[in-house]
Amino acid sequence: MDTKSSTRPASGFARPRAWANLGLVTSEPKPGREPSPRDSVALAAAPFLTRGVELDALLVAVVDTIVDRLAAERGTLYLVDGRTRTLYSVVAHLPELARIRLDFGQGVAGTVAAEGKVVSVSNTATDPRFDATFDQRTGFTTRSMLTMPIRDSGGEVIGVLQLLNAARGQFNAEDEQRAMVLAGQAGQVLEATSLYAELRARGPVELDGDDAARPGPSYTFNQIVGESPAMQAVYAVVRKAAGTDATVLINGESGTGKELIARAVHVNSPRRDQPFVKVDCTTLPEALIENELFGHERGAFTGADRSTQGKVEAASGGTLFIDEFGELPLPLQAKLLRVLQDHEFERVGGTETIRADIRVICATHRDLPAMIDRGDFREDLYYRARVVPIVLPPLRERGRADLLRLVEHFVDRYAKRHERSIRRVSEAALARLLAHDFPGNIRELENCIESAVVLCDGGVIDADDLPLVVRPRAHAKRSPGGPQLGDPELTLAELERAHIEAVLEACQGNQSEAARRLGIGRNTLARKLGP
Structure with a gap:
């Protein structure tokens, strides 16, 4: 050799x-x-x-x-x-x-x-x-x-x-x-x-300068693209966490890939052959989250004609991933704290204590310390969940090289899926992608590239094929008679409602994006908007 x-x-x-x-x-x-x-x-x-x-x-x-x-x-x-x-x-x-x-x-x-x-x-x-x-x-x-x-x-x-x-x-x-x-x-x-x-000789993205002068193909975890210093720091923590059963708290903006990182911790751990069970706290009404987590006994409520396992039991031997951890209702936070501390719980309507052999990974885009200060989140649960903290950087902080490799990766993925021959991403398209701040992070980039792959002509993705929208950063328009900050006749509820509606308008009705900018969950936003 x-x-x-x-x-x-x-x-x-x-x-x-x-x-x-x-x-x-x-x-x-x-x-x-x-x-x-x-x-x-x-x-x-x-x-x-x-x-x-x-x-x-x-x-x-x-x-x-x-x-x-x-x-x-x-x-x-x-x-x-x-x-x-x-x-x-x-x-x-x-x-x-x-x-x-x-x-x-x-x-x-x-x-x-x-x-x-x-x-x-x-x-x-x-x-x-x-x-x-x-x-x-x-x-x-x-x-x-x-x-x-x-x-x-x-x-x-x-x-x-x-x-x-x-x-x-x-x-x-x-x-x-x-x-x-x-x-x-x-x-x-x-x-x-x-x-x-x-690995291909002619990829759709033409790299030059520092981007092309890399020391060979760059990779760490499969299906996770990016080798920037910010991501290398994340990978280092993932490797250390994977070999243990320590609880992990992943924090990052929406669309940064928190679930991918959670799965990487699981599949590189000794529990890899056991279940990876996800609970998304934003997709369920508050009244159902406890039942989703812990299950219920027969007769616990009307219609409960049999005992049912919750996600905690379903994850036995494996990993429980609690997505949007910050949306947990306060009463349920105490019960989850018991699971993290003692690995024990009871089903809804039950008295039998059940042992939980699970590893817990939590993820949120929320500012949990700020929620603690407002009384919306338990401090003891925060510190018990944050044994191993992982902070995911937003796409705008990962650098040019990571963005270009993600573009290359998504073009390749969706060209295969939609059977399109994409030869090139034009310089104008790359310039537009590099100039965009991607408030929706990798999810926004992925959806943008899939759309461009489907809609482009002649196998070349050009700037006009990119469905990027530059959205105003919540500078709300006010009518002269509208609510004004500092008005002594204005209640706090009225001012909050006006601000929520202004942010929602700036987000073109996108409640998920409005919730992210407001620092609250989608369920919380829906409650504040009311019927």
């Missing part, structure tokens, strides 16, 4: 059993046996491709499976940076070495990337493409190699897989055939991950 030093962080792996780490099980290979569907890389990885697992772990698992199936001693997976035509190792059973960077055409792996053909080397000592520098640096002896391209569904090379030292001494024609099948499955896995948009 041939190498060029890189500044990327170390990524050596000493053959960990990564499928086991992810909760995956594949059958152990038997000598001379053809791989069965149970051995399929794509089949084994499929349950995790839509989840926020750490991509390093997923990719290690892919390589481990192929190395085992082909009875090789070691393996290395390179990903292609399509724009710079370079290869970057992302998995290497080489604990002695950091990331490896190769140019197309450099060494055996670079040759495979450039030519797109399988290369089998039965004796590295006699092959001029082999560079012994790596063996000299590590003390490892490479005797035989099988190197194959990894392609996407369109046939483009997006990676290279290199296997070292066949157990039988040399890789034969049967090994090559099996390896190509498994490499094809690995291509399906890569194409289904959130880093795929960065």
Whole structure:
């Protein structure tokens, strides 16, 4: 194997059993046996491709499976940076070495990337493409190699897989055939991950300057795009929290991806194979939230003809995600505090104490300390929920590079979903996206890009295709006789109502956005507006 030093962080792996780490099980290979569907890389990885697992772990698992199936001693997976035509190792059973960077055409792996053909080397000592520098640096002896391209569904090379030292001494024609099948499955896995948009030679977003001078494809958790310093700080906390049962409180504006982060904590934790159960406190009337959480006993109320489990019991062994945590009614806050402190509760109408084996993750866009000051939220519950705080940055604070990668990711996703061929996002469209402050954050960007993918002509997204609306920041219009701040004849309720209506008007009737700007929940806004 041939190498060029890189500044990327170390990524050596000493053959960990990564499928086991992810909760995956594949059958152990038997000598001379053809791989069965149970051995399929794509089949084994499929349950995790839509989840926020750490991509390093997923990719290690892919390589481990192929190395085992082909009875090789070691393996290395390179990903292609399509724009710079370079290869970057992302998995290497080489604990002695950091990331490896190769140019197309450099060494055996670079040759495979450039030519797109399988290369089998039965004796590295006699092959001029082999560079012994790596063996000299590590003390490892490479005797035989099988190197194959990894392609996407369109046939483009997006990676290279290199296997070292066949157990039988040399890789034969049967090994090559099996390896190509498994490499094809690995291509399906890569194409289904959130880093795929960065592996193609011609993406829809043309990067230049600092954006193009990145040290290889950037990724951390699958389905979570962005490697800005603000997001790296979030990922660091997620990794630490995932290995524990500590309660997590995620705070961030609407649309910043709080549920994605909650799922990332869960699927990278020991509870990954158990339920992830969500309760959204804004979608239920206050009277029903307690029943939703704790369930009820038979006869607890009219129509309760049988006992029913709540979400707390449904999450047994797994994770309970309480979205819009700040909307919990005060009486229910005390009952949830008991769950967090003692892991106990009773169903509505019941007297039996039930033990709750759950991990709790809460999320809110609300300013909970301000709510505590107003008497709307319990201080003890706030501190009990905030064992591990995670603050998600709004999109406008994540920087140009994160926004462009998100644009690339969403164009790729919705072009596939709607079967549209999108060749390019124009400079004018990118300029408009970069100038917008995205009050709706990633959700607003995603919906904007999906609309543009569907409506654009000629495979090019232009500025006019972007349904971005610049909304006034709640400078309400007042009639001369309207309510005025400081009017001694005006009640507080009247002034509050006038302000709510002005903000709602500025948001063009969008109650979710109005609630966000007012710092209250949608249910609270609905109550204040009245019938």
